[in-house]
Amino acid sequence: MTDLSRASAPDDGVARRTILAGAAWSIPVIATATVAPAASASGTLALAFNQASYSGTACSTITGAYVTATTDGTPTTGASITVTLSNGYTFAGGSTSATGVSGTDGRYTLPTISVPAVGGSGTVTSSSAGASNSAALSAASAATVSYGYFDSSVVYHGATNIPANSTLGPGALYLTPDGRLVGSSGSTVRSGIASCGPASGGWFAVKNTDGTYGYFDSSVVYHGATNIPANSTLGPGALYLTPDGRLVGSSGSTVRSGIASCGPASGGWFAVKNTDGTYGYFDSSVVYHGATNIPANSTLGPGALYLTPDGRLVGSSGSTVRSGIASCGPASGGWFAVKNTDGTYGYFDSSVVYHGATNIPANSTLGPGALYLTPDGRLVGSSGSTVRSGIASCGPASGGWFAVTNVSTC
Template sequence: MIDSPDAVPRPPRQAGVAPSRRAAIASAVWAVPVVVMVAATPAAAAASGTSLRFSSSSYQAAACDVITGASVEASSGGAAAAGVVVTLQLSGWYTFSDGSTSAVVTTDSSGSAACGEIRVPSSGAAGTLTASAASATPATATLSALPALRLLSSPRGTTAVTDVPAGATPVAGELFLLGATLYRHGVGAVQTAVAAVGALVEAPTRTGSSLLPLRLADGSAVVFDTATNASTPATGTPSGATPVAADLFLSGATLYRGGSAVASDVAEWGQLVEHEQGSGPTGQFELPFRATDGTPRLYRSPADEVRTVASYGQPDAPPSGSTPVAGDLFSSGGTLYRASWDGSNPYGLGAVASGIARWGTLTPNPYYGGQRLLPVRTSGGDAAVFFVSGGSVRTVTQVPSGATPVGADLFLSGTSVYQADVGAVASDVAQCGQPVAAAAGASRVVVPLAAPAATC
């Protein structure tokens, strides 16, 4: 895994548009990533002896994976020492590729010798790596396991999750699910008997909290509030309803909020996000959905109003059968359309991007407030970001072709998460949870990660 990349990411932004001000997947078992921390002080030899040190202050790998790239370096009198015979010793169930716990290497003309592959035990238990040579005090590297769960942030950085058991599945932001229990980073268990979860969204009442709809094992509907770490029954919601987003539930084709039916004929829905009208947030959250007859519609909360998109049937509106994406965005035949509630939109209407094969979660732009990003994969397999306000798409670099868009400027390829124009920022990733703003109104985006199951 890569927890703190050295590269500083280039802020995604629309070309030629100045920022307004500085500033938004299936369960898996978590493996235990391991970090090798190297003692800061190298082996100090006698005046005529040899000094040993390791090539890096840390080496990292997941449980049952291998540490590669480690090397030991020898010097004498400040110069590289060639031909030094170094004995390497492992403890704590760590082994070399042949299963042994010791190895002998000899430094080359540059004074360096590769340590070879070091296999990490399934337990990820603490251990040591030592290097010794004649007339030299042994150098010791400590091997220790990082916490199993991580939060990845954009612009950059990871945080070790606490108070959540290993093996939990990432849900959204700081929330994880293990069995039927919902956990929160730094808090612990916050809800039991959970049978299904929806999407975490800022409360439409704009109280600074975010809401997560839940269906419990008995079929009842509750809404978890991040401000109180408590759930409130959604009284009046039909038993067995599907949690959608925030405080919304779907029963059959009817959408419920606060126990009351607020929309009907719902066949498919997109992402619930706050609507912006050029001058900033409006306090109205829009859920795009496709009706059972194929018409594209918008539901607004907390107003609890529903409309077919303006100008439906005209070129500047999404066509029948369009897939709801997020807010006022729909997709049809690889083209993104921006819809309108009342026939106007400061960001333009109709087709705003073409050649879009897949998209992730729409989030704030982590670098500039007042902008939003939608990571996408083009029909050619390129990773790109769609600037919602500008209606433009920019292909990004340092992301493998075919990568899956996650949220903000993040993409998943294989078991690594890549950041646009930066490269890999986290490895040993089997699953990403829902990306969300770090707090209500914040630009920083947080994604919970799950590592592959350890098998060895």
């Protein structure tokens, strides 16, 4: 420490200036040595769209979109870029993907994008050599809305005089904005209906606009329900789940206590989660059975099935029916579609036997039974063949019948 103190003394000023000058010259040398390796290790490709989002008009086109490839901020020439579209948006000719090479300015100009009749939100995604980037697509629907239904043979029938903004009820029924449950000809089945529950065996519960409850049988005849507590949830068939966890019948009598939630019915059977975290199911005679070895946080599948957090569809004993299941669709006639964790699709028949589905477009919605609703509004079967185009949404099945909302196609 003594030597250092003397080095900074006033009479050593010349020596100190010499040292500082040497230090000043050494700083750039150190900085250069630090930056140079970073520059030589760079060269990362980046992609960017010219807009964060693109909006269009239904049945029209979006033009002028391009993606720019750069390396360290410098335009990259000759990069092979693949661009994909989602949710019904296509390039001219109907393809959902296109590939091109960036020019001297680093740009790849996209082909014309066709906007579907249903409009909606989509995504345009670019990728090249490990780099990727996305932008949003959007358009309001300009399509004319109408209604229809499919019978148990999957034959389409048009519905008439259904008011705009009606909700799809069970089977071939529609709930109008003014609280009327109407049939496919628009004739009123009953007024004063606020909401419809899921069907089981063709029966379904309803909540009335005055706060009371009731149900319809398989002949679509209304019956009043009594002693149903306010704020009860509509269960499958003519059942109601009370706020205090009781599953009650149409007279308000308790079928079983300690029920937290009910799953969708299939063949009259439906799974339940109990308030203590355990699971069970009811058969078509509304008799309760306990389920065992069902992992916590499992989802209630159709009938007496459960979808575990790790993607296994299991039965009431916890045995695995099939692995790699991401989600289950609504049952119709005991059949239900599934989306697999690898993005493919399939379905289960009424014997709970799995069958693969082919040619189902990505991002399709699971329809009733073994049907799928594609992003471009086609209802397709398990081979990908089109049952009907211009379908916007499907209602819940009852007796194998289900209502649909149609939209005009471009």
